[in-house]
Amino acid sequence: MNVGVLLAAIQFSAEMHRDQRRKGVDASPYINHPIEVAAMLANIGGVQDEATLAAAVLHDTVEDTRTSPAELEATFGAAIRRLVQEVTDDRSLPKAERKHLQAEHAPQLSPSAKLIKIADKISNVREVTDSPPADWSLERRREYLDWAERVVAGCRGVNSALESRFDDTLRRAREVISNEG
Numbered sequence: 001m002n003v004g005v006l007l008a009a010i011q012f013s014a015e016m017h018r019d020q021r022r023k024g025v026d027a028s029p030y031i032n033h034p035i036e037v038a039a040m041l042a043n044i045g046g047v048q049d050e051a052t053l054a055a056a057v058l059h060d061t062v063e064d065t066r067t068s069p070a071e072l073e074a075t076f077g078a079a080i081r082r083l084v085q086e087v088t089d090d091r092s093l094p095k096a097e098r099k100h101l102q103a104e105h106a107p108q109l110s111p112s113a114k115l116i117k118i119a120d121k122i123s124n125v126r127e128v129t130d131s132p133p134a135d136w137s138l139e140r141r142r143e144y145l146d147w148a149e150r151v152v153a154g155c156r157g158v159n160s161a162l163e164s165r166f167d168d169t170l171r172r173a174r175e176v177i178s179n180e181g
Contacts, residue, residue: 001050005076009054010035012075016065024131033123034059040119045162052112055083059116063088086113087120099147106154114155118162121148122169129173138181145173 013034020030038056041047054076061067062084073081086109089098109117128136128144136144152166 001048001053005050005054006038006057009057009076009080010038013057013061016061016067020064022127022131023133024127025134026131028131030060030064033127036123037116037119040122040162040165041115044165045115045119045159047115047159049112051077051079051083052115055080055087055112056116056119058084059087059120063091083110083112083116086110087116103147103150103154106151109155111158114158115162117155118152118159118166121152122162122166124148125166125169125173129169129176138177141177142174145170145177 014031017030017034021027022030022033034057037059038053041053041056047053058067058072058076058080062069062072069081069085072084089102091098093101106114106117125145125148128141132141149170152163156163
């Protein structure tokens with residue numbers, strides 16, 4: 001694996017997300033999220049493919065920053081750009097429609113995109129559990145968990161270790177939220 005590509009992706013993502021914070025009450029630096037997604041892929045899922053790991057670090061750049069697909073391709077190549085676009089929502093659509101399409105399209109994703117999606121949902125479920133946005137009700141958090149479960153259901157069959165981690169994370173999230181209610 002070319003570690004230089006991964007480090008370049010981390011540097012690029014850090015620059016693009018430099019002024020962003022997560023929505024949770026602790027408002028952690030946004031860059032922690034894509035790094036966590038890539039680290040889960042490598043450390044839990046055993047993923048070593050440089051394009052998949054780099055795309056994991058870059059997965060929110062097109063959706064949440066001023067990064068264009070063309071810029072990603074010029075910097076990281078077509079394979080990484082394609083993976084990032086596969087996991088990118090169309091921000092021109094209403095949020096409810098984007099969420100519906102994400103669950104509906106999950107089964108058609110490439111294996112690498114499914115891996116990124118599962119790790120992304122693990123990270124997000126943890127955040128909704130341990131540091132939810134201050135304005136999210138328990139009901140909204142439960143709805144998020146149900147939706148994340150539907151998305152991951154469409155991604156199953158690519159990595160049993162990641163899928164098991166998602167299941168454990170979801171189970172814990174439901175217990176925590178149930179105890180808060």
